[in-house]
Amino acid sequence: MRHAFERWFAAWGQFAYRRAWLVILCVLAVTGALATQVPNLEIDTSTEGFLREDDPIRVAYQEFRRQYGRDDMILLAIETPRVFDLGFLEKLRALHQEIESGVPKLQEVTSLVNVRETRGEGDELLVRELLADWPQTPEQLATLEARALANPLYRDNLLSEDGHVTTIVIETDAYSSLGEVSDASGDFAHAESVTPRPFITGDENGEIVSALSAIVERHQGPDFQIFVAGGPTMVDHLSRAVARDMQRFTGLALLAIAVLLFALFRRVAAVILPLVVVILSLITTLALMGMLGTPISLPTQILPSFLLAVGVGDSVHVLAIFYQRLRAGDDKQQAISGALAHSGLAITVTSLTTAGGLFSFLTAKIAPVADLGVFGPVGVMMALVFTIVLLPSLIAVFPMRAPREARSTRPAFTQRILVRVGEFSARHAVSVLLVWTGITALSVFGALQVRFAHDPMSWFPEDDPFRVANEFVNERLNGTMFLEVVVDTGQENGLHDPELLRRLDEMRRFALGFQKGDVFVGKTVSPADVLKEIHQALNENRREFYAIPDDRELVAQEFLLFESAGSDDLEKLVDSRFSQGRMTLKFPFLDAIQYGPYLDVLEAHFRELLGDRAQPRFTGLLVMAGRTIDAVIYSMASSYVTSFVVIAPLMILMIGSIRLGLLSMLPNLVPVIVTLGLMGWLGMPLDAFTLLIGSIALGLAVDDTTHFLHGFRAHFELSGDAVAAVRETLATTGQAMLFTSLVLSSGFFVYMFASMDNLFNFGLLSGFTILVACVTEIFLTPALLTLFARPARALGASHAEVSR
Numbered sequence: 001m002r003h004a005f006e007r008w009f010a011a012w013g014q015f016a017y018r019r020a021w022l023v024i025l026c027v028l029a030v031t032g033a034l035a036t037q038v039p040n041l042e043i044d045t046s047t048e049g050f051l052r053e054d055d056p057i058r059v060a061y062q063e064f065r066r067q068y069g070r071d072d073m074i075l076l077a078i079e080t081p082r083v084f085d086l087g088f089l090e091k092l093r094a095l096h097q098e099i100e101s102g103v104p105k106l107q108e109v110t111s112l113v114n115v116r117e118t119r120g121e122g123d124e125l126l127v128r129e130l131l132a133d134w135p136q137t138p139e140q141l142a143t144l145e146a147r148a149l150a151n152p153l154y155r156d157n158l159l160s161e162d163g164h165v166t167t168i169v170i171e172t173d174a175y176s177s178l179g180e181v182s183d184a185s186g187d188f189a190h191a192e193s194v195t196p197r198p199f200i201t202g203d204e205n206g207e208i209v210s211a212l213s214a215i216v217e218r219h220q221g222p223d224f225q226i227f228v229a230g231g232p233t234m235v236d237h238l239s240r241a242v243a244r245d246m247q248r249f250t251g252l253a254l255l256a257i258a259v260l261l262f263a264l265f266r267r268v269a270a271v272i273l274p275l276v277v278v279i280l281s282l283i284t285t286l287a288l289m290g291m292l293g294t295p296i297s298l299p300t301q302i303l304p305s306f307l308l309a310v311g312v313g314d315s316v317h318v319l320a321i322f323y324q325r326l327r328a329g330d331d332k333q334q335a336i337s338g339a340l341a342h343s344g345l346a347i348t349v350t351s352l353t354t355a356g357g358l359f360s361f362l363t364a365k366i367a368p369v370a371d372l373g374v375f376g377p378v379g380v381m382m383a384l385v386f387t388i389v390l391l392p393s394l395i396a397v398f399p400m401r402a403p404r405e406a407r408s409t410r411p412a413f414t415q416r417i418l419v420r421v422g423e424f425s426a427r428h429a430v431s432v433l434l435v436w437t438g439i440t441a442l443s444v445f446g447a448l449q450v451r452f453a454h455d456p457m458s459w460f461p462e463d464d465p466f467r468v469a470n471e472f473v474n475e476r477l478n479g480t481m482f483l484e485v486v487v488d489t490g491q492e493n494g495l496h497d498p499e500l501l502r503r504l505d506e507m508r509r510f511a512l513g514f515q516k517g518d519v520f521v522g523k524t525v526s527p528a529d530v531l532k533e534i535h536q537a538l539n540e541n542r543r544e545f546y547a548i549p550d551d552r553e554l555v556a557q558e559f560l561l562f563e564s565a566g567s568d569d570l571e572k573l574v575d576s577r578f579s580q581g582r583m584t585l586k587f588p589f590l591d592a593i594q595y596g597p598y599l600d601v602l603e604a605h606f607r608e609l610l611g612d613r614a615q616p617r618f619t620g621l622l623v624m625a626g627r628t629i630d631a632v633i634y635s636m637a638s639s640y641v642t643s644f645v646v647i648a649p650l651m652i653l654m655i656g657s658i659r660l661g662l663l664s665m666l667p668n669l670v671p672v673i674v675t676l677g678l679m680g681w682l683g684m685p686l687d688a689f690t691l692l693i694g695s696i697a698l699g700l701a702v703d704d705t706t707h708f709l710h711g712f713r714a715h716f717e718l719s720g721d722a723v724a725a726v727r728e729t730l731a732t733t734g735q736a737m738l739f740t741s742l743v744l745s746s747g748f749f750v751y752m753f754a755s756m757d758n759l760f761n762f763g764l765l766s767g768f769t770i771l772v773a774c775v776t777e778i779f780l781t782p783a784l785l786t787l788f789a790r791p792a793r794a795l796g797a798s799h800a801e802v803s804r
Contacts, residue, residue: 009344009388013337016392023393027386031280038283040290043202044297044368045238047072047231047621050628050688052367057619057627064484064619065199068572068582069107070174071482072231072621074212075167077473079225083112083159083166084145086135088224093131095219095226096168103170103211105177105204111168112148115158116569118562120537127565152546153533156478156523156586165476172208172232176200202239202295209236227469229480231621234456237466242301245754252750253305257312260743265319273394274315277386278308285379294375297368299688302751302762303375306696309747310354311383313703313740314347315391320736322395332400336392344388350703351384353647357699360642365631366688418734419727422782426723429783436780440670443677450676453685454628455591459756470589478522479588483599484620485606487526488580489613495527495578496556500613501548504528504583507606511585514605518590519598526583527573534558580614592625599626632688640672640694647702663788664709667781668701671772675765689762693769700744701773704737708781716785726782734778741774 016023051058065071076095080088089112096113100106117130130148135141148154149163158167176198209232216226254275261271282304289296296303321342325335358380361373425432460467473480487504489495505528511521532546535558539545549555559578563570574581587595599618606616648665652658672694679686711729719725748770751763 005345005348006341010337010341012344012388013340013392014333016389017333017336017396020393020396023389024397027280027390027393031284034287034291035283037287037290040293041286042295043239043242044295045202045242046235047624047628049295049297050366050368051624051631052365052370055365055367055627057624060617060619061621061624062199064486065174067575068484070172070200071484071584074170074172074209074228074230074232075473075477075480076170076216077165077167077227077229077469077477079165079227079472079476080223081164083163084141084148086141089113089131089135091219091221091224092166092168095215098215098219099168099170099212102215104207105173105200106208107171107173109168109170110158112158112166115154116567117147117151118533118537118567120539120541125534125537125561125565127562127567153525153529157525160476167477170212170230172205173200176204202235205232206236206239209233227472229466229469229473231480233466234470237460238298238456241755242296242298245756245759246296246301246304248753249302249305249750250308252753253308253747256746256750257308257743260739260746261312261316264316264739265323267323267400269395269398269400270319270323273391273398274312274319276394277315277391278311278383280390281311281379281382281386282307284382285375288378289371289375294371297371299366299368299692300371300375302692302759303372303379305747305750306376307379307383309744310380310700311387312743314351314384314387316740316743317343317347317736318387318391332395336395340388340392346707347387348384350706351380353702353706354699355380356646357695357697357702359646360638360640360695360699361692363638363642365634366628369688369692372692414738415731415735418730418738418778421778422726422730422734423723425779425782426726426786429786432779432783433787436670436776436783440673443674446677446680447673449680450684450686452593452629452632453591453687454593454625454632455685455687457589458591459758461755461757474588478520479586481587481589481622481625482620483585483587483618483622485583485585486580486617486619487583487610487614488617490579490615492577492579493556494614495574495581496552496559497613498548498550498552498555500610501528501531501555503609503611503613504581505532505548507583507609510605510609511602514598514602516598516601517594519587519594521585521587523586524583525573527570527581530562530570530573531555531558534562584620587622592622593629595622595626596629599623628688632686632691640698642695644669644698647698659788663784664702664705664781666784667776668698668705668773670776670780671701671769672697674772675769678768679765684761684765687758689758690765693762693766696766697769697773700770701777704740704774704777705781707733707737708777709785712785722786726785730778730782737777738774741770745770 048058048061053059078092078095082088092111093113096109096111100109113131114129116127119126130144135144145163148159155161158169159165212228216228220226257278258271258275261274262268264270285303285307294300318336318339321339322335325338326332330338355377358376359373361369361376364370364373457467457470470480485507487495487500489497489500494500504526508524508526508528511524514521528548531548535549536542536546538558538561549558559570572582599622603616603618610616644665647668648662652662675693675697676686678684679690684690708729711733712725715728716722716725745767748763748766751759751766754760754763
């Protein structure tokens with residue numbers, strides 16, 4: 001079968017050479033047509049984007065947004081020596097008004113300028129703005145300040161406890177402008193059949209944040225320092241970082257690859273042609289993503305530079321044999337045909353193993369990682385196809401100077417070093433194996449210390465304005481993360497039940513008094529809080545009436561009075577049938593893994609408090625952040641197991657031996673274990689990025705193993721001498737293995753130029769893993785083969801040993 005493949009590759013090389021321009025034009029036509037889809041690519045860095053669309057947690061969150069609107073708001077925290085100062089309030093009003101007029105897609109803007117105040121005057125319930133009567137004197141300001149600081153709904157929401165920080169809360173539209181349909185006929189008969197409007201897009205969110213940033217810049221001042229925080233700003237900040245870093249990574253990867261190609265071949269053609277091949281394969285892959293509506297996300301932003309580094313290896317192996325044959329006297333057509341016959345099957349198998357490592361991500365519960373499991377293999381296989389189909393034709397038409405004769409038959413310095421190391425390992429196999437066993441044992445112990453994490457705030461440098469703003473709000477206003485608890489009674493007007501509302505109030509008291517580690521609730525808002533405010537206002541604003549009424553009819557009347565007074569604030573907290581309500585809890589922004597134990601206790605207590613009167617459903621961005629941690633753990637385990645299950649059979653088929661195929665997996669598992677151990681010893685977390693390292697490294701490391709074992713087996717069958725086989729293998733393939741490792745590691749090390757720390761860690765650890773894989777291939781593999789592939793009695797026995 002191997003010979004049949006070699007003949008097919010040789011025949012294709014002949015055809016592609018003779019019909020070079022036809023092949024080139026066909027490839028460019030198809031690629032050009034696909035390239036029109038690249039502009040359709042979008043960037044999605046939202047929290048919900050980490051979960052699959054059918055994930056129950058994400059589905060529940062989308063249902064919540066359709067009922068209550070967007071829960072992740074933009075928060076402007078403004079620090080000043082004194083909030084209740086006429087000059088400051090004038091500045092605040094000017095900023096508020098400019099935001100309302102200058103920022104697109106706003107749902108509501110709330111600050112001290114227009115915040116609701118509920119008060120009673122005689123028998124009348126007044127629901128109006130706090131600053132409806134603008135203060136003019138110090139006495140009026142003092143009265144206003146006292147009323148504001150006494151209002152529980154303002155504290156840690158619109159005002160800090162010390163009165164030096166106030167906020168502007170900006171709620172944007174939950175839905176995109178795309179898909180808006182107006183029905184002039186007013187016919188609602190078919191409303192249920194209308195396709196739901198899409199949620200707000202990343203581009204629209206970017207427009208909002210850009211417009212707001214320009215306004216904030218104009219109003220920033222020494223006694224009017226503005227900090228911009230909140231979910232929409234984080235999404236935009238991440239999106240801009242992704243777009244900026246992708247361009248940087250791609251440029252650096254191209255530069256590194258070009259330098260290494262020239263250093264290896266010393267020919268312009270050997271630089272240009274592989275780059276053309278990998279760039280076209282990258283364009284095709286991105287076009288398919290755009291065509292299928294798959295966005296670029298935080299994990300998938302590695303695809304361009306990763307595919308460039310991985311894809312160039314196919315061309316390198318073909319060109320290396322091509323130039324060898326040219327120097328041996330073949331013409332270009334014979335050389336390319338012979339190069340494909342020699343390397344075609346090998347690069348096909350290595351592409352399959354690399355794709356297999358990436359394919360393991362398909363089972364991940366993190367949606368962008370699962371996307372990597374689709375388009376990573378697609379990109380790898382596209383690079384293979386372009387190498388086999390296009391490269392021979394490019395060689396045919398590209399002008400090349402005649403090959404120079406080698407000036408010396410003496411092996412290169414690196415080649416001599418590799419041979420000596422391999423011989424040393426083969427001759428001292430037991431000692432080498434013991435050393436690697438010790439290294440692996442220490443790494444396992446370190447790997448057991450690895451912690452999981454999902455903390456987007458820590459990805460940014462400490463002096464990043466966005467991180468500074470969120471840490472400021474965390475400290476002064478008790479948080480920027482929100483948990484939404486939907487309390488469902490299952491019956492119309494169920495929220496008119498005084499006992500249920502008292503239990504909601506008890507839930508509030510428990511949440512505010514419960515702390516676990518660094519996790520605590522800084523603020524809560526529910527229908528019970530609004531009702532207490534109404535009840536107090538209707539009872540001469542006396543503090544002792546800030547409570548839940550005992551009578552069900554009175555509860556219904558007070559809610560009705562509040563709505564009749566012109567306020568629509570209840571719509572944000574209850575549904576139209578008063579069958580379910582919303583309780584919002586504010587938390588500090590922490591590593592998501594810290595929320596899990598807290599939420600478990602909170603949910604159990606809430607269920608106990610509500611009893612059979614209602615069912616609580618937890619949702620919101622905080623729940624999804626916690627869900628991401630579970631997805632990280634599951635995705636890591638499933639991807640590692642899947643990659644081993646996919647790659648091991650391919651190795652067995654390629655080598656033709658079950659025992660050697662399984663044995664070959666050991667040097668490929670060791671680098672992953674060593675890297676996990678290093679992470680444990682250095683305290684580096686395992687997150688949605690670093691979980692990618694193991695399966696990617698496993699898929700790439702087996703490429704060198706495939707070439708090494710292929711050469712070793714051929715030489716061992718001829719000589720029966722394992723040491724000699726190791727020496728000959730490294731003399732012929734050692735440099736190629738070293739070069740491809742340098743190319744791959746440099747492709748990962750470019751991520752160390754990222755603006756975010758998580759990508760820096762990913763690049764550092766991935767590049768380190770590739771280099772460790774190269775070292776184990778040179779040190780550990782020769783020792784293992786010497787011990788386990790040694791002929792038992794004679795040369796004939798060795799043949800049987802290897803063939804098993």
